[in-house]
Amino acid sequence: xxxxxxxxxxxxxxxxxxxxxxxxxxxxxxxxxxxxxxxxxxxxxxxxxxxxxxxxxxxxxxxxxxxxxxxxxxxxxxxxxxxxxxxxxxxxxxxxxxxxxxxxxxxxxxxxxxxxxxxxxxxxxxxxxxxxxxxxxxxxxxxxxxxxxxxxxxxxxxxxxxxxxxxxxxxxxxxxxxxxxxxxxxxxxxxxxxxxxxxxxxxxxxxxxxxxxxxxxxxxxxxxxxxxxxxxxxxxxxxxxxxxxxxxxxxxxxxxxxxxxxxxxxxxxxxxxxxxxxxxxxxxxxxxxxxxxxxxxxxxxxxxxxxxxxxxxxx
Amino acid sequence: xxxxxxxxxxxxxxxxxxxxxxxxxxxxxxxxxxxxxxxxxxxxxxxxxxxxxxxxxxxxxxxxxxxxxxxxxxxxxxxxxxxxxxxxxxxxxxxxxxxxxxxxxxxxxxxxxxxxxxxxxxxxxxxxxxxxxxxxxxxxxxxxxxxxxxxxxxxxxxxxxxxxxxxxxxxxxxxxxxxxxxxxxxxxxxxxxxxxxxxxxxxxxxxxxxxxxxxxxxxxxxxxxxxxxxxxxxxxxxxxxxxxxxxxxxxxxxxxxxxxxxxxxxxxxxxxxxxxxxxxxxxxxxxxxxxxxxxxxxxxxxxxxxxxxxxxxxxxxxxxxxxxxxxxxxxxxxxxxxxxxxxxxxxxxxxxxxxxxxxxxxxxxxxxxxxxxxxxxxxxxxxxxxxxxxxxxxxxxxxxxxxxxxxxxxxxxxxxxxxxxxxxxxxxxxxxxxxxxxx
Numbered sequence: 001x002x003x004x005x006x007x008x009x010x011x012x013x014x015x016x017x018x019x020x021x022x023x024x025x026x027x028x029x030x031x032x033x034x035x036x037x038x039x040x041x042x043x044x045x046x047x048x049x050x051x052x053x054x055x056x057x058x059x060x061x062x063x064x065x066x067x068x069x070x071x072x073x074x075x076x077x078x079x080x081x082x083x084x085x086x087x088x089x090x091x092x093x094x095x096x097x098x099x100x101x102x103x104x105x106x107x108x109x110x111x112x113x114x115x116x117x118x119x120x121x122x123x124x125x126x127x128x129x130x131x132x133x134x135x136x137x138x139x140x141x142x143x144x145x146x147x148x149x150x151x152x153x154x155x156x157x158x159x160x161x162x163x164x165x166x167x168x169x170x171x172x173x174x175x176x177x178x179x180x181x182x183x184x185x186x187x188x189x190x191x192x193x194x195x196x197x198x199x200x201x202x203x204x205x206x207x208x209x210x211x212x213x214x215x216x217x218x219x220x221x222x223x224x225x226x227x228x229x230x231x232x233x234x235x236x237x238x239x240x241x242x243x244x245x246x247x248x249x250x251x252x253x254x255x256x257x258x259x260x261x262x263x264x265x266x267x268x269x270x271x272x273x274x275x276x277x278x279x280x281x282x283x284x285x286x287x288x289x290x291x292x293x294x295x296x297x298x299x300x301x302x303x304x305x306x307x308x309x310x311x312x313x314x315x
Numbered sequence: 316x317x318x319x320x321x322x323x324x325x326x327x328x329x330x331x332x333x334x335x336x337x338x339x340x341x342x343x344x345x346x347x348x349x350x351x352x353x354x355x356x357x358x359x360x361x362x363x364x365x366x367x368x369x370x371x372x373x374x375x376x377x378x379x380x381x382x383x384x385x386x387x388x389x390x391x392x393x394x395x396x397x398x399x400x401x402x403x404x405x406x407x408x409x410x411x412x413x414x415x416x417x418x419x420x421x422x423x424x425x426x427x428x429x430x431x432x433x434x435x436x437x438x439x440x441x442x443x444x445x446x447x448x449x450x451x452x453x454x455x456x457x458x459x460x461x462x463x464x465x466x467x468x469x470x471x472x473x474x475x476x477x478x479x480x481x482x483x484x485x486x487x488x489x490x491x492x493x494x495x496x497x498x499x500x501x502x503x504x505x506x507x508x509x510x511x512x513x514x515x516x517x518x519x520x521x522x523x524x525x526x527x528x529x530x531x532x533x534x535x536x537x538x539x540x541x542x543x544x545x546x547x548x549x550x551x552x553x554x555x556x557x558x559x560x561x562x563x564x565x566x567x568x569x570x571x572x573x574x575x576x577x578x579x580x581x582x583x584x585x586x587x588x589x590x591x592x593x594x595x596x597x598x599x600x601x602x603x604x605x606x607x608x609x610x611x612x613x614x615x616x617x618x619x620x621x622x623x624x625x626x627x628x629x630x631x632x633x634x635x636x637x638x639x640x641x642x643x644x645x646x647x648x649x650x651x652x653x654x655x656x657x658x659x660x661x662x663x664x665x666x667x668x669x670x671x672x673x674x675x676x677x678x679x680x681x682x683x684x685x686x687x688x689x690x691x692x693x694x695x696x697x698x699x700x701x702x703x704x705x706x707x708x709x710x711x712x713x714x715x716x717x718x719x720x721x722x723x724x725x726x727x728x729x730x731x732x733x734x735x736x737x738x739x740x741x742x743x744x745x746x747x748x749x750x751x752x753x754x
Contacts, residue, residue: 102699114700114701116699116700119695119698119699119700120698120699121695121696121698121699122696122698123696136695145544145545148451148452148543149452149453149454149543149544150449150452151444151448151449151452151454151455151458152440152443152444152446152447152448152449153447153449154443154447169440169443169447170436170437170440171435171436171437171438171440171441171443171444172366172435172436172437172440173434173435173436173454174376174377174436175452175453175454175540177373177376178376178377178540178541178544178546178690179543179544179545181544181545181546181693181694182694182695183373183374183693183694183695185373186373187366187372187373187376187436188365188436189365189366189367189369189371189372190364190365190366190367191364191365191367213365213436214365214366214435214436214437215436215437216436275694278545
């Protein structure tokens with residue numbers, strides 16, 4: 001417990017320091033001596049609450065917003081966020097195939113049309129069992145078949161449990177796609193056709209942007225969001241609270257409005273993992289579709305409407 | 316064999332000396348170059364636009380490039396069978412076939428490597444395999460064993476060629492300037508002393524021993540590219556042996572086809588005799604039965620259980636949309652050749668040639684059936700993807716590149732027979748001498 005506290009404090013401190021460092025100057029590079037001198041104290045103080053719970057005073061001139069996206073070096077992106085073990089719980093009883101999660105994911109990762117890292121499957125176990133909608137994304141397995149087969153370490157497993165892709169290294173052999181039993185990997189067969197400013201960005205495994213021709217992409221659990229203490233896009237986009245996201249070490253998952261003890265939730269609602277018998281040890285858990293909020297047919301209607309709209313727009 | 320006794324060394328040398336292409340040879344070469352050029356053009360298109368020019372998509376992420384790769388690796392195994400296994404087993408009649416087998420092996424393995432690079436989404440990052448290579452990936456194992464096999468095969472082609480290079484070097488007036496150059500670079504140091512012969516012999520024997528496990532490795536590892544995944548149709552412990560046995564069959568089919576063509580084209584009836592066809596025919600029957608045995612294991616055991624994920628896959632193969640191709644591959648690739656070759660009359664050159672072609676065509680489609688149908692039967696339903704992702708038929712670029720690679724392999728063989736004697740001259744003379752001494 002103590003250990004967890006320290007690591008959390010470290011995390012917050014690092015964030016604060018980074019903020020201060022970035023706040024030192026208007027210049028691009030805050031690390032030069034000249035940059036430091038240029039900031040002159042304004043004399044106007046503001047009160048802040050430190051991580052230790054103390055109220056401290058800081059000169060206003062030193063306060064600058066933390067840049068929206070800090071650059072995470074490749075080595076750091078491969079290591080992961082220390083002390084974390086990310087986990088997701090998907091409550092199948094709440095899903096009606098609204099696809100808001102998918103739209104948010106596609107939008108935030110600038111995926112070309114037709115590319116879905118997040119798929120919502122109509123599932124039916126046997127001929128007389130009831131059908132249900134099953135959102136599926138990368139399972140971030142603890143025994144990931146894709147990582148095992150990658151010949152160049154382009155897809156890798158981090159200490160916080162995430163399986164990410166370094167698409168500056170990927171050779172496009174697609175062995176990982178053949179190995180993944182969940183078909184969660186998507187290949188950029190052609191040029192992804194991104195807006196110029198997006199395409200010009202430097203790729204980071206944590207943002208998975210921009211996608212590049214001839215390489216593999218997939219759901220990344222949005223580590224750029226979790227680094228900022230925010231939820232992955234699919235979780236926050238879902239109006240029905242289907243997705244719960246959290247840290248296994250804290251034993252807590254949340255969908256933004258409700259928060260549960262992960263272990264209680266899994267025990268009380270009989271959580272399970274997809275194709276657990278394969279031994280892949282996924283980090284995504286499912287709650288069975290009991291006492292559903294919506295009938296299955298509503299999702300079918302939704303699907304048909306979306307298809308019709310797509311056909312109209314393509315014409 | 317009776318007519319062989321009257322052959323003297325000069326006659327043998329004259330018969331087996333590399334010859335200029337005739338009219339048919341020229342047309343054949345031009346056609347092959349044209350097919351290669353079309354393939355190259357298609358590949359340049361692919362380099363520019365990406366793999367989107369193929370009809371592979373997220374479900375069928377491996378298509379005919381990969382099945383063609385498996386085909387090439389398979390056929391290259393014959394080098395080790397004819398050269399190494401026969402040599403170590405003291406099979407004397409195999410002498411005229413060794414170089415045919417070895418050049419098939421070398422050209423096939425070259426194009427196996429090329430086609431796998433063609434399949435890469437980022438071929439310019441090929442060096443990443445060496446910079447960042449991770450030993451736990453079966454692809455790295457394949458890189459290691461295939462390059463090893465390539466170099467051993469090349470040596471097994473080259474070392475027995477040295478005494479022949481001496482013969483080719485004897486009279487520069489017989490060859491063009493370019494060829495003289497080539498022969499001198501390759502073999503001017505070869506004096507044919509007892510010492511040299513001894514070292515050469517020893518080296519060849521050593522390589523023959525080494526190449527057998529390496530040959531098993533290349534095809535076993537290639538089968539593991541599939542068998543190390545969970546997918547129905549690939550998730551099989553039978554795969555290594557299944558692939559190796561299939562490889563020996565298609566390779567032997569390739570050799571009998573090549574034997575017939577070379578014999579016809581260069582009038583080698585006295586060297587590649589009916590006896591050779593007779594013996595190879597028996598071997599092919601054995602290999603086909605062996606492969607059939609592994610097929611029975613591969614398909615009927617899962618079919619008995621009909622596990623849910625396997626069921627869809629197997630039904631598609633047995634009675635579904637892949638059924639015509641599946642039964643074609645089984646019948647034409649195995650059963651009909653067995654029926655042709657089991658009879659003495661079937662083991663004459665022409666029926667053998669037909670059986671050889673059938674085996675190879677059947678084998679090519681068999682590789683396709685191993686790779687693609689499995690990918691169309693994922694664990695989760697095919698959903699939330701464009702409609703085109705749910706089917707696969709290769710695009711013209713894929714066909715052109717696949718055809719180009721096959722033509723390229725044939726082109727290497729064609730140029731090889733133009734430059735070097737396809738039947739070892741030195742060994743043939745030696746053998747005739749030994750036979751004459753025995754009499």
